[in-house]
Every structure is written in structure tokens, then in C-alpha cells.
Amino acid sequence: MAGDGLLYRVYERRLSKELESFDLPQHLGVIVDGNRRWAKAAGESTAQGHRAGAAKIVEFLSWCEDLGIPLVTVWMLSTDNLRRPPEELVALYEIITSTIEQITDAGYCVRLTGSADSLPEEMREGIARLQQETSPDARLTVNVAIGYGGRE
Secondary structure, three states, X not given: OOOOOHHHHHHHHHHHHHHOOOOOOOEEEXXXXXXXXXXXXXXXXXXXXXXXXXXXXXXXXXXXHHHOOOEEEXXXXXXXXXXXXXXXXXHHHHHHHHHHHHHHHOOOEEEEEEOOOOOOHHHHHHHHHHHHHOOOOOOOEEEEEEEEOOOO
């Protein structure tokens, strides 16, 4: 688990020790939500809100790895999100691609779920390349749900 400062490290050790007595799940699902609301409340741009949320995804995955949770599904882009303004989608596509790159750089196995048909071709190709570069033997597998509405 990542964090700065002595107090955080003490808290982290205490929390990790406490979690040892629990049966942890083998699969976690996360719906990424609230980035635009956070940005508005913080006086930031929508894109900055999405970037802040993306940074938390990578941090969250490292916590899952530290705890030995082998599978995480992150719902990054719903079919409803695809109806957002074009300028917001361009930023989202860049942020999602960058986040997937960070996930693969961390050594995690990435699998795409959902429909990539509505994504720009360059993004689809980049994600496909990143998936091929990851090892199925990684300590953590991350299902990235994109273009997914929950009914696919």
C-alpha cells in the first residue's frame, strides 16, 4: 500500500495486520464514479477530475496486490459515458489509455471487457497491444470494462 509520512505507515501496518484475520475476496469490482462532481467541488476541470480518479485506480490496485486479491474489475467507461460531449470523451480516452499503460507497467495482467467498437481505432489498437504485452501469470489480473452497460 502506498502512502507518505510516518502516521500513514503506522496506520497502514495496523490495518494490514487487522485484515489478516479476515477472509478477503478473490474478486473485487469497482465502479469509477464521481470524478466530475469532485472536480466541480474542487474548482478543477472535468479532465482533472478524471485524472485524479485514474491515479486512485492505480493506487487501489497496488493495495489489492499487497493484500493478495488476485482479480479486480474496474468499470472505467459505461455505454452512458459514451454520450458525453466530444471534448470530454477525447480527454477520457487519453486518460483511460494512460491508466491502462500504468496498470501494465505495474506488471498486472489486463483484460478488456465490454465493447470497444465505439472507441477510436487508435485507442482500440493501443489497448489490444497493451493486453498482449501483459502476462496471464501476473499476481493481479485487472478486467477493464469499457463501453460496458452492465447488460453485455
